[in-house]
Amino acid sequence: MPENLNIKSYETPVKPSWCPGCGNHAIWVALRQALVKMKIKPWEVAFTFGIGCNSNGANFIKGYILHALHGRPLPCAEAIRWTNHKLKAVIAIGGDGDSFGIGLSHFIHACRRNVDVLYLTHDNQIYGLTTGQTSPTSVKGFKSKSTPFGNIEEPINPLALALSNGASFVARGFAGETEHLTSLIINGIKHRGFALIDVFQPCITFNHLNTFAWFRERVYKLEETNYQPTNKKLAWQKSLELGHKIPLGLFYQERKATYFDELPQLKKEALVEKSLKNINLNKALEEYQ
Amino acid sequence: MKENINWKIGGQAGYGIMVTGLMFAKTCLRHGWEVFCYTEYPSLIRGGHNTYQVHAAKDKVNSQKKKIEVLVALDQNTVTKHLLELSAGGVIIFDPEKVKVNLKKNLKVQSLAIPIAKISKEICDSDLMKDTVALGASLALYKADFKILVSVIKDVFKSKSAEIIKQNIEAAKKGYDAVKPNSKIKVLAKLSKIKSASKIIVTGNEAIGLGALAAGCKFYVAYPMTPATALLHFMAKNERAYDLVVKQAEDEIAVINMAIGASFTGVRSMCATSGGGFALMNESFGFSGIAEIPLVLMEGQRTGPATGLPTWTGQGDLLFAINASHGEFLRIVVAPGDVQEAFTAAVSAFNLAEKYQLPVIILTDKYLIESPQSTKIFSTKGIKIDRGQILIQSQLNKIKDFKRYKFTSSGISPRSLPGAKGGEHQANSDDHDEYGFSTEDIKTRNRMMAKRAKKIQNLIKELPDPKIYGNKKASRTVICWGSTKMPVLEALKQNNNFKVVHLQYLCPFPVKFFTKNIINPQKSMIIEGNHTAQLKQLIRQQTGLNISKTLLKYDGRPFYPEEIIEAVKRL
Numbered sequence: 129m130p131e132n133l134n135i136k137s138y139e140t141p142v143k144p145s146w147c148p149g150c151g152n153h154a155i156w157v158a159l160r161q162a163l164v165k166m167k168i169k170p171w172e173v174a175f176t177f178g179i180g181c182n183s184n185g186a187n188f189i190k191g192y193i194l195h196a197l198h199g200r201p202l203p204c205a206e207a208i209r210w211t212n213h214k215l216k217a218v219i220a221i222g223g224d225g226d227s228f229g230i231g232l233s234h235f236i237h238a239c240r241r242n243v244d245v246l247y248l249t250h251d252n253q254i255y256g257l258t259t260g261q262t263s264p265t266s267v268k269g270f271k272s273k274s275t276p277f278g279n280i281e282e283p284i285n286p287l288a289l290a291l292s293n294g295a296s297f298v299a300r301g302f303a304g305e306t307e308h309l310t311s312l313i314i315n316g317i318k319h320r321g322f323a324l325i326d327v328f329q330p331c332i333t334f335n336h337l338n339t340f341a342w343f344r345e346r347v348y349k350l351e352e353t354n355y356q357p358t359n360k361k362l363a364w365q366k367s368l369e370l371g372h373k374i375p376l377g378l379f380y381q382e383r384k385a386t387y388f389d390e391l392p393q394l395k396k397e398a399l400v401e402k403s404l405k406n407i408n409l410n411k412a413l414e415e416y417q
Numbered sequence: 418m419k420e421n422i423n424w425k426i427g428g429q430a431g432y433g434i435m436v437t438g439l440m441f442a443k444t445c446l447r448h449g450w451e452v453f454c455y456t457e458y459p460s461l462i463r464g465g466h467n468t469y470q471v472h473a474a475k476d477k478v479n480s481q482k483k484k485i486e487v488l489v490a491l492d493q494n495t496v497t498k499h500l501l502e503l504s505a506g507g508v509i510i511f512d513p514e515k516v517k518v519n520l521k522k523n524l525k526v527q528s529l530a531i532p533i534a535k536i537s538k539e540i541c542d543s544d545l546m547k548d549t550v551a552l553g554a555s556l557a558l559y560k561a562d563f564k565i566l567v568s569v570i571k572d573v574f575k576s577k578s579a580e581i582i583k584q585n586i587e588a589a590k591k592g593y594d595a596v597k598p599n600s601k602i603k604v605l606a607k608l609s610k611i612k613s614a615s616k617i618i619v620t621g622n623e624a625i626g627l628g629a630l631a632a633g634c635k636f637y638v639a640y641p642m643t644p645a646t647a648l649l650h651f652m653a654k655n656e657r658a659y660d661l662v663v664k665q666a667e668d669e670i671a672v673i674n675m676a677i678g679a680s681f682t683g684v685r686s687m688c689a690t691s692g693g694g695f696a697l698m699n700e701s702f703g704f705s706g707i708a709e710i711p712l713v714l715m716e717g718q719r720t721g722p723a724t725g726l727p728t729w730t731g732q733g734d735l736l737f738a739i740n741a742s743h744g745e746f747l748r749i750v751v752a753p754g755d756v757q758e759a760f761t762a763a764v765s766a767f768n769l770a771e772k773y774q775l776p777v778i779i780l781t782d783k784y785l786i787e788s789p790q791s792t793k794i795f796s797t798k799g800i801k802i803d804r805g806q807i808l809i810q811s812q813l814n815k816i817k818d819f820k821r822y823k824f825t826s827s828g829i830s831p832r833s834l835p836g837a838k839g840g841e842h843q844a845n846s847d848d849h850d851e852y853g854f855s856t857e858d859i860k861t862r863n864r865m866m867a868k869r870a871k872k873i874q875n876l877i878k879e880l881p882d883p884k885i886y887g888n889k890k891a892s893r894t895v896i897c898w899g900s901t902k903m904p905v906l907e908a909l910k911q912n913n914n915f916k917v918v919h920l921q922y923l924c925p926f927p928v929k930f931f932t933k934n935i936i937n938p939q940k941s942m943i944i945e946g947n948h949t950a951q952l953k954q955l956i957r958q959q960t961g962l963n964i965s966k967t968l969l970k971y972d973g974r975p976f977y978p979e980e981i982i983e984a985v986k987r988l
Contacts, residue, residue: 142854171838176678179846186843187854192835193843194681195855196674197704203671207678207686208835210662211636215682215835239669393660400683400834404633404661404802409795411658412630415572416617417446417794 135160138170142187151303151340152182153331155250158306160189161255162313163217173217174208175203176201178226181297182250182329185221199231202238205245211399213388217246217317222252228264228284235286238322239293244386246316247325249286252331253338260334270337286326287367287379297323298363298380302347303330304340315378321386328376343374349375357381420606422450422473423482424555426548427499428491431463436573437548438469439618439789440791443471443569444561446791448620449611453903454618454789455481455975460643460727466494475611478790479755480904483977485559486604489551490516491533500526508602510554512547527602529554537588544589559608563593565568617794621900624756624795625715625779628763629687630659631797634713636679636686638664638672639796643728644783645689645717669694673701673714680711681844683807683834686769689715692734693724699742702776706746708844709822709830709869711770711777711805713763718782720973729973730783732899732946736955738778739924747773747872749880750924752780754902758793758921759785764800769879771805772870774829780923782946784975785900789950806831813839820851824864826869873925882930886917889905893988894918894941896964898952901976908981915985920952931960942966942988944976 134417138160163173170190177183179198196204196379205220227235227249238245254272256262261274265286270279290298297319308329316323328347330340348371350357350366355375357363363380388394424441428434435456442452452473459465470485472478484504490496490511496518503509505525511518512533520526531554537546537817549570556566567586574582596602619627626648629637637652639645649665656663666672667912672688679686690698695716705712718734720726738750749769753759759781808831813819821842823830827932830851838976843853848865850856886906887895893915897905902919909917941964943953948971957963968984970976 140854169838170841171836173834174682184855186845190841192681193840193845193853194678194708195843195845195847195853196677197701197846198668200674200701200704203666203674204678204681207636207638207664207675208682210664211679211684211686212682212835233667234671237671288741308970349843391662393657393662398659399635399662399679400836401637402633404685405805407631407633407659407797411619412627412655413794416619416623417615 133164133167133169135164137162137358138190140188140190144188145184146181147333149332150181151252151331152185152250154303154306155248155309155327156185156188156255158309158313159248160165162317166312166314166317168216174205174218176205176208176220178222178231179257180223180225180250182221182223183226190308199229200234201226202231202234202245202247206238206241206243209243209245210387213394214243214398218244219246219317220247221248221250224253224263224265225255228286229236230262232284236289236293239290239295239324241293242296242321242384242386244320244322244388246313246325248313249324249326250329251286252335253328254331254335256331256334267337272334273395285367286324288364290324291364291367291380295324296321296382297386299323299325299378300376301325301327302343302376303327304343305314308349308376312378319381321384346372346374347376350375350379419474419476422471422559422606422608423485425468425470425485425502426489426501426551427466427468427489427495427815429463429550430458430461430465430467432467432491433548434467434469437552438471438574440552440566440569441555442471442473442618442789443573444556444566445471445608446616447569447969448561448608449613450475450608451478451616452789452791453478453480453616456787458728465500467532468495468499479907479910480978481977483979486606487555489555490518491547491551492516506605508604509559510551529558529596529602531592534590536591536595540588540591541584546584549585549588550592554590554596556608557596558602558604559606561608562610563590615794616791618789618791619756620647620789621753621756621759621781622647623651624759625763625781625786626655627795628760629767630655631795631800632764632767633685633802634687634767635661635684636676637661637849638666638675638686638688639690640666640672640694642691642694644719644787645691645715647787648689648715658966669697670701671988673698676712676714677701677705677710681835685771687713687715689717691717691719692721692737695734695741703742703744704846705776706742706869707744707846707848709774710844711774713770713777713779715779715781717786718780726973727784730946730975731971731973732782732901732951733948733971734780735898735923735947735951738780739955739978746869747775748924749775749777749876749922750780751777751922752899752920753785754899754921755785755791760795762921772803772829773876774805774832775872780899782900805829808833808837808840810837819913821853822849822865822868823850824851824868827875828868828911836875849858877925879988880922880925880927883918883920883927885934886919888913888916891916892937892940893985894936895944895981896920896941896952896956897944897984898923901946904976904978905944905981908978908985911978912982912985915965915988923955926955926959928959931956931962936962938962938964940988943982944968944969944981944984946976
């Protein structure tokens with residue numbers, strides 16, 4: 129298989145059920161392209177998914193997949209990484225509801241832990257699978273079935289949140305820029321530490337505001353400017369740029385110790401490789417005599 | 418009359434009551450005696466009322482007693498609250514400078530006044546050593562070997578400076594010497610040295626932690642919550658020596674999902690909490706059920722609902738554990754009755770979780786997991802680690818079309834672990850087909866439900882039956898579960914006119930046991946720590962038997978053998 133590893137190697141017999149034209153299709157392509165380019169085989173990667181249109185993708189991609197509950201892909205992914213750091217990639221996938229609504233706390237804690245996990249958030253600024261309600265990233269004034277008179281809350285800023293909590297790789301992709309997204313994913317997997325890629329993924333069925341055309345008018349790539357993703361203050365400024373111009377690309381990257389680096393018990397084998405033979409309780413029993 | 422020690426120390430939180438109590442217990446243990454310790458404390462760090470009670474005897478002790486012979490009152494509150502617990506001829510030890518004791522004439526109690534604070538001040542210029550002074554005096558009353566107390570002080574304060582150890586020994590000595598050998602004040606028991614097999618003194622938390630280590634638990638995750646917090650401390654302390662990763666997560670929802678994630682990779686993982694934390698975990702508990710991912714979870718009950726009485730005990734979560742999470746799926750609920758059973762149940766929990774690919778709840782309570790008691794030294798001898806059906810690479814190589822959730826006659830489908838070629842699959846919280854792909858197909862859904870449920874057939878044969886104790890011919894029967902076994906067996910020591918049925922494995926319910934063993938519901942009593950007689954409900958639901966009498970308690974306190982003996986008289 130390795131010699132002819134290609135994008136089809138990552139397919140399952142189940143065909144995607146997303147709406148024709150949905151941004152999920154492009155992310156699905158970019159993710160598989162990235163893995164193939166990195167020569168990672170399906171059994172060397174673990175994916176965790178939440179619940180939402182994006183996470184139905186658990187059925188369309190081959191690998192070791194933990195299709196968790198709504199909001200919970202991250203804690204599952206973190207534990208997979210701690211217990212088997214030898215996997216080539218651990219990728220958590222969720223929507224904006226999973227990531228910035230019900231599972232928000234997990235996201236902040238994963239940032240500060242710097243666990244070696246790539247978090248790919250499919251951010252369509254709406255709840256799609258439940259047929260269109262306002263999400264934590266919906267803009268103020270956004271009208272939906274749950275806010276027919278307009279959303280009166282400010283949206284979450286995922287990138288600013290990641291930056292302020294110690295994430296060491298903070299990026300934004302766009303489902304309309306597959307090649308660009310592929311390269312972000314490759315860098316995100318290569319990055320040692322927690323990597324967030326928040327992906328704008330227009331929901332063509334329910335979000336009639338943040339459409340492909342709306343994004344195309346606004347987005348530009350940081351890589352095409354002289355921006356350097358090494359300065360947290362600049363990254364912070366860029367993360368707040370959400371007006372008529374919206375940056376895509378790598379906002380910030382920093383090399384620092386991952387969770388794994390800090391644990392001497394993981395220096396040799398992965399936790400899953402530890403022998404369970406000849407366990408001796410004497411040391412633990414010492415203080416109870 | 419057998420010699421018994423029933424000693425209690427009380428004072429404000431922050432006085433060091435817990436350490437002093439443990440030192441008293443260890444001193445008894447090192448004289449060859451058996452001990453049972455019971456502690457009470459409020460949910461605050463300083464100023465509240467703490468007590469530590471030690472029941473010791475030359476033979477097995479199963480619980481604390483209501484009546485005590487020695488009360489050490491480090492503050493006035495202890496006198497007010499506990500003086501009447503002293504039995505006739507009992508001794509109250511106090512510092513007349515700090516505490517007033519007015520003994521009414523009808524109260525046959527001896528008072529032993531010792532200048533505790535003054536002695537402490539001479540040693541360390543503060544009253545910091547007062548509990549150690551009182552400890553020395555207490556052990557002098559029981560004529561303990563002072564050298565043994567010194568060895569205990571040295572061990573317990575091992576991590577402290579040589580100066581602190583020296584001061585404590587001096588404080589203990591001065592307290593010890595304050596009780597003259599010819600003193601008129603006497604207690605019945607003499608803490609004489611006896612020969613007995615080496616023992617340890619552990620709480621249920623420690624017993625479960627030791628069981629987890631012995632079973633090869635390599636990932637432990639928790640969020641602090643009384644009374645399960647000490648298990649987190651135990652695992653964290655042993656993290657490096659036993660090559661495991663211990664994680665304190667952001668909340669209980671993260672906790673259970675981390676435990677599931679770790680188990681998915683093939684690591685033996687465990688989490689623990691109390692009722693409130695388990696309530697938060699409930700949704701994900703079902704994920705373990707539907708995705709058939711092994712999970713070991715300790716639920717240490719405290720008094721609910723909501724915050725309830727956070728540092729007190731209870732057995733109010735039995736039906737909650739059995740019915741936890743929405744939807745229907747198989748789980749095991751085991752409620753060990755003492756520290757030995759807690760150790761064994763922990764080891765078995767890992768084996769059962771992996772063998773049957775399901776969640777296992779070790780249902781304990783504050784009383785079991787925070788009460789230190791003596792037991793024979795836990796050993797890994799004879800412990801078998803059964804990892805269930807995990808396909809290794811060479812086995813996967815022979816399988817062309819791997820189905821993680823293959824329909825099998827046992828309901829158990831061999832699993833594969835991340836990294837193994839050909840074993841890729843989806844462990845899915847949606848219901849799924851044999852591969853793990855989401856499906857809403859009627860036939861597949863029904864077959865998959867049946868497959869998961871079918872595991873009960875072999876499982877029920879493997880689980881130990883309830884145990885019968887006491888006078889097997891007696892018509893009077895006491896039925897209990899979990900930690901209530903301890904005071905019930907203590908009551909049995911004094912009054913052997915009843916038999917005891919103790920249920921440890923409660924889910925799946927041991928229906929057959931109740932058909933094999935004739936239990937007269939008119940002559941039976943259920944004793945449990947809740948308001949709605951949950952075991953009574955369960956027995957009636959599962960067997961049709963309606964046990965007529967109950968002794969229930971939901972005030973946060975454990976049962977005392979004295980009240981059990983009284984209750985049995987009603988049968």
